[in-house]
Amino acid sequence: MVNLEPKEAATDSPEDAAAAERSDAYMNRQYLDPLYFGRYPDELAQIYGRDWPEFPESDFASIRQPIDFLGINYYKRGVMKDDPKGQPEQAALVRPPGSVYSKNGWESHPPSLTRILRWVHERYAAAPLYVTENGFAFDDPDEVPPGGLEDPVRVEYYRGHLAAARAAIEAGVDLSGYFAWSLLDNFEWGEGYSLRFGLVHVNFKTQRRTPKASYYFYRDVIGSNGAIV
DSSP states (O other): OEEOOOEEESSSSHHHHHHHHHHHIIIIIHHHHHHHHSSOOTHHHHHHGGGOOOOOHHHHHHHOOOOSOEEEEOOOOEEEEEOTTSTTTSEEEEOOTTOOBOTTSOBOOTHHHHHHHHHHHHHHOOOSEEEEEOOOOOOOOSSOOTTOBOOHHHHHHHHHHHHHHHHHHHTTOOEEEEOOSOSBOOOBTTTBTTOOOOSEEEOTTTOOEEEBHHHHHHHHHHHTTTTTO
């Protein structure tokens, strides 16, 4: 299971294009190239400089093993610009205007889910694939208001990303499963209880569970076999 993030250049400049390639090597190809090709991306030597070692072939013999499936966690894309101070890949993330952003600043961009699934399928001939995590940290309240909890931004996030997953399948990707992140609000490893990704609201004081509007939407998607997306 790998967390992947398609990278795009912020402008048409050669510098930003190179920054996007370095970021792609660091975020994506660093993990999949050894598994499928038995080598690391060339850009990593540039990124790490004199700290980049030579790896024995025996390492790749151990890494390059057959797998039953590849799990992909996808949340956002990365629009990158050249930045010599940006570590380690000498690049900086640009926040495109007009997009919808999660509470923790992640851009909602469904087309990039299709893009990353097609990229993995076409570059590595990897099959089958699973989307093992995909979700949105909406700014939910700590207490559920009377009448239930509406989370329309999260509903639209899932609607768009499920449609993007279907578009990947229609393009020939062997996508065998999709998992929403997450069923319950929980303790996020990097952010603790400050972010709520759940389809079900958890009152962290009382532990009361309350399904959100996104829960009912996702239930209906499953019940219709995706027809309502």
